[in-house]
Amino acid sequence: SQQGEEDPQALSIQEGENATMNCSYKTSINNLQWYRQNSGRGLVHLILIRSNEREKHSGRLRVTLDTSKKSSSLLITASRAADTASYFCATDPNSGGYQKVTFGTGTKLQVIP
């Protein structure tokens, strides 16, 4: 199965509501990252949380990490129509040597104005 799996696969909310996306992973990590992808575009880095951190904020974004459960969540507060995009978690492994970032399956977020 996938290293990173997000749920839900799709989420539709009204503008102003909060959006929560979850990510589970299987192996030990150095850090976990969240990316955003607008349709047909490249991925844009949002936030990185290291394995020794539990929570991190950046603007309207709040990320949590629970390494004992191998899970992370991304919360977008006060959502806007412009937040409509796919969101991916990505794990940076703690395996030594050269690291490859592995992406999850993504959550497609639609924010309705």
Add this chain to the structure above:
Amino acid sequence: EPEVTQTPSHQVTQMGQEVILRCVPISNHLYFYWYRQILGQKVEFLVSFYNNEISEKSEIFDDQFSVERPDGSNFTLKIRSTKLEDSAMYFCASRTENTGELFFGEGSRLTVL
């Protein structure tokens, strides 16, 4: 702001033809990556490259694929004999450190007929 650039943005080719996708990573970055994304699906790791050699590759990256950094600025992905299933978006990414944020290009859409 420095960015990763990719060319072409879209290429259409016949099955069996060779394709070269080009990337110019951010100039002070040392780690380079190719990912692909079949329409609507997850972002899949292909290969990572450091110090002029492949550091890691996935099972997708078979003998039909190769990468090169011919002149210290370009980073290319070559597919020797394209198949229908190679149709996808190909993303180049780079970063300064072995861990940390990845910077992605806008992608090259490859369509194999």
